[in-house]
Amino acid sequence: MPELPEVETVRRGLALAMEGRVVTRLDQRRPDLRFALPENFPARIEGRRILRLGRRAKYLLADIEGGDTLLMHLGMSGRFTIANGAAPARPGRFHHDIAAHDRHVHLVFHLEDGTIIAYDDPRRFGYMALIGEAELETCRFLAGLGPEPLGNGFNAPALATALGGRTTSLKAVLLNQRLVAGIGNIYACEALHEAALSPWRAAGTLVTRRGLANARASRLVDAVRTVLMAAIAAGGSTLRDFAHADGELGYFQHSFKVYDRDGQPCPRAGCGGTVRRKPHNGRSTFYCPRCQK
């Protein structure tokens, strides 16, 4: 589920199916997700063309012909499933599992070429909003987001500046979307292991002088990039097959080094430690006490 790499994988799949196509019908099955859906949502989407699928942090952004952007957040359990009416890879599965029997399908997009895209979200922490072009940057969802972790704005000097003097933990920093946007619980754990830094380490101790970049800040930036890019690559490799598989986007097999591996050996060469699970601000944190300092 969806952190930045999963959302990016979903974006690529949705782009293939949606970009350049007109939404002929939008079937809305409930008035709200986490928040109320837009007023007259189907009427404002039907008959309009989707120009481009973009992403900002964990948000999907569909540019609609005429100037609006459909902003979509998957929350914890949001999921898109694509069925192509012309050549379904597994006839029947879509209708059996999603359309007919899944009571958590909240929205179904019908495209001009017969493609059907269902959005389901059992926990309903996800949401959608329709935002005018001029307000997109300043809307309450995107305003205040930190830099993209894979972009130029996330770098050692900037991170060092952000961390200087902070007493909170490194893990809390990685999860703070105002400092860097798109990392969730899994990749925060993975990046800190990759960087050999303790999740509980006070953020301020990563820099020796306020605002001054050093090797540790640089190591953390590199680690974040490494784990996110590897996960996107894994999703992308699955994506090539999705049209021939089940059409579910963003759920791919990806092996983690520490996440959900309590009690297993630390995979770092020569470490010999054991991965542990320990709550951190109410959420599970997985780490190796031996090599993460």
Added chain:
DNA sequence: CGCATCCCCTGCCTGC
């Protein structure tokens, strides 16, 4: 302001 805690919702797994 920074930081931690609680909470929204449903499903699944575990242990009794």
Added chain:
DNA sequence: TGCAGGCAGGGGATGC
């Protein structure tokens, strides 16, 4: 087999 409790990848609201 039933049931209670814990846990789940997000993030907004609240209170210290």
